[in-house]
Amino acid sequence: MTNEKFIEQNSTVVNFIQLYCDSKHKDAKKKNSSIKLIYNGEELKELKYNLCSDCENMLKYANERLQNCPHEIKPKCRNCPSPCYEKDKWKMMAKIMRTSGMKFGLIKIKNIFN
Numbered sequence: 001m002t003n004e005k006f007i008e009q010n011s012t013v014v015n016f017i018q019l020y021c022d023s024k025h026k027d028a029k030k031k032n033s034s035i036k037l038i039y040n041g042e043e044l045k046e047l048k049y050n051l052c053s054d055c056e057n058m059l060k061y062a063n064e065r066l067q068n069c070p071h072e073i074k075p076k077c078r079n080c081p082s083p084c085y086e087k088d089k090w091k092m093m094a095k096i097m098r099t100s101g102m103k104f105g106l107i108k109i110k111n112i113f114n
């Protein structure tokens, strides 16, 4: 995939996991940190986050998978012919995407009405 796509995909993952952690793990201990996006040996960007350790692990895992994605033109992970996520990680990620996707939808609706 292109560098732009790589940044975009990682940014989405960070946003979704952050939103999920904010709403589901309100009382968990969180830390401020950041992840460097490195693709084809080039450092592209640094993304900041404030996550609990579980969510941080998930983020690092997702970033690693994206880094190693062999597809020139990346399909949606859901439609991938050679899925690279382990089953439990995939389930977790699907849950995060579903939960946060709904929240993002609500924010959008709210913005229209305000």
Ligand SMILES: [Zn+2]
Pocket: 020, 021, 022, 025, 028, 051, 052, 053, 054, 055, 056
């Ligand atoms: Zn969390």
